[in-house]
Amino acid sequence: MTYHHGDLRAALLSQARCAVDADGEAGLSLRGLAAAVGVSPNAPYRHFPSKEALLAALSAQGFAELTGRFATCSDQVGTDRLIGYLSAYLGFARENPGLYRLMFGRSLAPLSCDPALGEQSQACFRSLMSLIAAVWDLDETDDRVPRGAAQVWSMCHGAALLDIDQAIAFLPEDRRPTASDLAATIVGGLRP
Amino acid sequence: MTYHHGDLRAALLSQARCAVDADGEAGLSLRGLAAAVGVSPNAPYRHFPSKEALLAALSAQGFAELTGRFATCSDQVGTDRLIGYLSAYLGFARENPGLYRLMFGRSLAPLSCDPALGEQSQACFRSLMSLIAAVWDLDETDDRVPRGAAQVWSMCHGAALLDIDQAIAFLPEDRRPTASDLAATIVGGLRP
DNA sequence: ATTTAAATGTTGACATTGCACACATGGTTG
DNA sequence: CAACCATGTGTGCAATGTCAACATTTAAAT
Structure with a gap:
């Protein structure tokens, strides 16, 4: 895997969509999302301000x-x-x-x-x-x-x-x- | 104020009701509730398991x-x-x-x-x-x-x-x- | 092509939160 | 008065959102 993910934004959204339907909105953490996609906990902040x-x-x-x-x-x-x-x-x-x-x-x-x-x-x-x-x-x-x-x-x-x-x-x-x-x-x- | 609150359970519910209408469900923390009512952060746990x-x-x-x-x-x-x-x-x-x-x-x-x-x-x-x-x-x-x-x-x-x-x-x-x-x-x- | 800037990802740190534990307090009951 | 138990306090921990500083890759400019 390269240093750059390729399309982290889309990957995060996709993963979030899965997670939200599986565990509900409550069981959805930014850190968990990042981990599931294989990036560091703060990587999402490069694509979403919050x-x-x-x-x-x-x-x-x-x-x-x-x-x-x-x-x-x-x-x-x-x-x-x-x-x-x-x-x-x-x-x-x-x-x-x-x-x-x-x-x-x-x-x-x-x-x-x-x-x-x-x-x-x-x-x-x-x-x-x-x-x-x-x-x-x-x-x-x-x-x-x-x-x-x-x-x-x-x-x-x-x-x-x-x-x-x-x-x-x-x-x-x-x-x-x-x-x-x-x-x-x-x-x-x-x-x- | 005595050591025992009197009716902490009701006070918590009342405060929670105000808070939830003011700040929405998101801006509602147990600790904040406890503070607003004037008790320690863990006091609510004597009345609600979670x-x-x-x-x-x-x-x-x-x-x-x-x-x-x-x-x-x-x-x-x-x-x-x-x-x-x-x-x-x-x-x-x-x-x-x-x-x-x-x-x-x-x-x-x-x-x-x-x-x-x-x-x-x-x-x-x-x-x-x-x-x-x-x-x-x-x-x-x-x-x-x-x-x-x-x-x-x-x-x-x-x-x-x-x-x-x-x-x-x-x-x-x-x-x-x-x-x-x-x-x-x-x-x-x-x-x- | 070399340099430079921008985009992207990482690391460390901090405040807040829910919650678990051990302990303090005080009203109630024998 | 003594023992008990409901109630409140303190300390501490793990998870989380977010910020700041740093690293790396890609793209642009000269």
Whole structure:
């Protein structure tokens, strides 16, 4: 191995992503990351000004990936598209619980750490808004679009956490809301 | 001040609650708590086996309070009751952002720390289920009740985070979902 | 090509933290 | 009064984030 790692920044992010999904955000130390990648404890500071900044970069990566998943459903139309987005969202959360938690589990702090994070999360929300605009056939600038998107995001986020968290594990898995359940509620309300 | 504090346990919890709403969960150290209350750094260990356990107890307290807020709306009926619950939920989150984040921001770990936490969070969910059962006029044991409650909780949780987090601060405050908005969606779906 | 500057990685050190141990204190009970 | 035990104190240790000084490699400039 050379003195220079090659692409330490990417290696750290990759390792962090594994670790965060395995041990959760709590069991993630900068020193441990460095050791796992095979560099000295302080090497990460050449690529991230702080641990927060690394976590912020990881979050941004997560938002970008989620936005990408949305994009794959963009060719569908009507309710199918809605269900596609919901499935993509729930699927992402289920497959990357630690990362998902990281993305939404902290407040503004990381935003000021990494402007890219703000950019990516906004892009993600914009993608949601374009979904709403398309489903309702509204102009993107219509005031009702962001309002609707916020509610859809609310439902997604809550359902994703229900799925990830053991906080409500007493609710059997087959009773947790599915993408179709959410879509039905959005379209026609919640009914018995 | 006497050698014995009197009710150190309660004092610690109270102080922790202030600190968590002020500085967030990150800026909360056992040692700092002890200092703020005026005892030695290790005194808390006589009342909580670990930091996690203290946080778990605080969470449990939060769930109990939230359940209490639900109870004050129990005399209302129909949609009014639904709106009451939603307002209570959003109000609690807005008034105690740090605590709310603590309650929902961690996975199962605290549950195993403090059985009371599991008990309280379950009681909270049961309260939500009884709301659903009443609004829909269903038997409490009906399978559709927990499913509906899970969806309502999803919406509440997402909306609460939208309100608390600056992660989507770019959404103007007056466009964020209100309790009435959520109620309308639940009753009749999300419409433009 | 040689020199020089910038980028990257290493080492040592320090403050903070959660936590474990042994010990001190003081109210309670026989 | 004496013994006990819950409660609080002190010391100490390992892990962690971060800073400062130094080493090495690569790239740029002359």
